[in-house]
């Protein structure tokens with residue numbers, strides 16, 4: 560999973576994120592370039608036009624209604640997280656679950672790793688990343704990048 564959040568796990572406010580930290584969003588675009596993304600329909604509508612991934616699997620209860628946000632990529636509507644994971648595995652690329660709140664909640668128990676950016680400051684919003692159980696995760700990297708703190712986690716087995 561890949562996400563940016565406040566220290567108290569706010570990830571979204573309305574049609575976007577409450578902060579404007581372009582270098583963090585660039586980190587997201589660089590990391591997910593040519594990868595496979597799994598996204599909820601709302602997040603795909605918000606971020607779709609800017610994405611650099613090779614392919615998105617977009618989770619929606621109305622797969623036949625999805626309008627692709629990009630003409631340059633082969634984005635696909637799917638009916639569940641399970642279907643997204645199964646179909647994404649058929650492509651030989653790194654798979655990232657990239658939000659939003661509904662999808663992170665459903666995916667966190669199946670995730671092998673997390674790459675999380677924490678944006679310092681007080682931010683308000685209505686969408687949250689799910690609670691993180693610290694003992695489930697090993698920290699592989701923890702780096703102060705000035706405007707955000709980047710931490711990479713691997714699931715403890």
Ligand SMILES: NC(=O)c1ccc[n+]([C@@H]2O[C@H](COP(=O)([O-])OP(=O)(O)OC[C@H]3O[C@@H](n4cnc5c(N)ncnc54)[C@H](OP(=O)(O)O)[C@@H]3O)[C@@H](O)[C@H]2O)c1
Pocket residue numbers: 561562563564569570571572573574575576598599600601602603605618619620621638639640657658659660661662663686
């Ligand atoms: N900070 C970050 O890293 C980050 C990343 C991504 C998003 N965000 C923020 O998160 C917010 C959006 O998150 P969200 O929770 O509102 O929406 P979301 O998770 O992006 O998408 C929700 C949609 O996914 C579909 N869905 C969810 N569960 C499903 C299931 N079990 N089966 C089939 N379809 C399912 C539904 O689509 P249909 O309605 O089409 O059926 C639902 O409306 C925005 O504020 C965005 O800016 C932040």
